[in-house]
Amino acid sequence: MPRVRSLDSARATCEHYHPGLGKALEETDLVEREAPGGPVIELFREHGGPALLVPPGFGGRGAGLVDAVRVLRAVGSYSPSLAAAATMHHFTAAMLFSLDDRDGGLTAAQRALLRGIVPGRKLMASGWAEGRTRQNVLTPAVSARPVDGGYLLNGSKKPCSLSRSMDLLTASVAVPDAGGRPELAIALVPADTPGITVHPFWSNGALAAAESDEVRLTNVFVPGDLVIRTTAGDPDRLSELQSTGFVWFELLISAGYAGAAAALVQRVLDGGRGAVTDRAALAVRAESAHLLLEGVARAVGDGDLAGEEAVAAALMARYAAQDTLCGAADLALELLGGMDFIRSPEGALLAASVRPLAFHPPSRTSTAEPLVDYLGGNPLALA
CATH class of the missing domain: 2.40.110.10 (Butyryl-CoA Dehydrogenase, subunit A, domain 2)
Structure with missing residues (x-):
């Protein structure tokens, strides 16, 4: 049976950092998983989810941006709700712990509180x-x-x-x-x-x-x-905090939605739905979004992109992924067919779970002028 190989790789990365999480999530039906009060957040907590981006000095796993993008894609393929929720924790961790790397960073009281994140889950x-x-x-x-x-x-x-x-x-x-x-x-x-x-x-x-x-x-x-x-006497501190926040948030939140789309693609491949050219076109749409997000993550992690250049790249990758993933979700539902739509709520649920990427900040409208100005050689000035 054809597999989405990059999704298998992402799930292996998730298993490395959170052993047993994927299996535990799959033991519950997707609709129950995604319902209000579902078990996904507590399963995330139980399987070491809070530790992913916490530095080793604070007891965490200290994952880099590429691995974090892969983990969130895997999580999104199991539970789009969990990917959205986990992104908020991870984005916060990335920003807070980045402050401790600078002079005048976290105070003793702040460090003491944050040291409790991993052992206390x-x-x-x-x-x-x-x-x-x-x-x-x-x-x-x-x-x-x-x-x-x-x-x-x-x-x-x-x-x-x-x-x-x-x-x-x-x-x-x-x-x-x-x-x-x-x-x-x-x-x-x-x-x-x-x-x-x-x-x-x-x-x-x-x-x-x-x-x-x-x-x-x-x-x-x-x-x-x-x-x-956020400044603490260092005028560059706020700028770095904003850059870190934007880059991590945009890439991680987008990766979660890419995971939901990948799960839809896998359903189409599992069912052999549509002509092979249709299945290939669907896979290309979903995989291109994933490759774009991971490429920006790798460039940032390797130091090839930094500051406003990294922010601009993350935003453009997010908006491109947003369009591509929605198109992939639409095509996947079409290929799955009307009887699948009638008999199973899972495909429609996954497709609907791809759409909210468009609603996360900053909106495409609000960044249009800043991005055009940036591409023309001006500083990136996000309101």
Whole structure:
């Protein structure tokens, strides 16, 4: 039976970092896996999911960007919901631990909290600006008012994946700098802190197991030593944080959707559906998106792309993959045929789970002018 060989390779990489996860996920029917309250997040936790991008010095696996893209593609092929949720944890880990590599990095209190991620199998939810129209993912989504010993946080994040399983909420906030001007900071907030509540929000059947509900913060106190200043006296620190955040987020989130599309391709190959030329065309569409994402990941990992050049490449790879994967999903459903659509919800569920890539920030519309300007030789200026 024909196989999607690159998907087999991605699943082998996933097995290397998370032994038994793929098998455990497959033991539950896909529809049950993807339903609200499904088991996928706890299975991810039990099989070492939180450790993937945590550096070895903090007890983690320290995977590089290429392996991370492969793992997320594999996870997406098993459970698109889990890939979306896991991306939020991994993207957060990539940014937070990158701060510790610089002078004036994490404080002792911040390190102590983050050292508990791997042994405690803790999951980090991302309280950034995703879900807010025309907002940079790093734009503060929560207000922070200085009080004695720290800050009071108010605001909400919707949708917020991992909302019901998170152990730690990381929120972008604006705090005053030495001159009283607002400065981007990251608040590390344990999920059991008083004032944090979770409310129903996600109503779509696609990606329903990602726990993408609303998290509200009402006068949530966070100590000052758990607020990470993104400049900390280093003007290059924020720029590097933004670059890291964009690159990791765009490539990992796209890889998860590429996995969902690959699972659809495998269903077509398993059934021998359509003419061989149709199956080849389908495979080319799905594989080209995967190869593009992995190519950018490799260039970034090897140091061939950095800074705004890496951000631009990641964004363009994401938008190209977005178009290609949706086309592949449409063709796969057509080849599977009407009786498969009628008798089995799995194909339609996977196809619907490819579409939300278009809704993650930044939107194609919001980056059109910055990318055109960048291609013309100007700096990449994302709003």
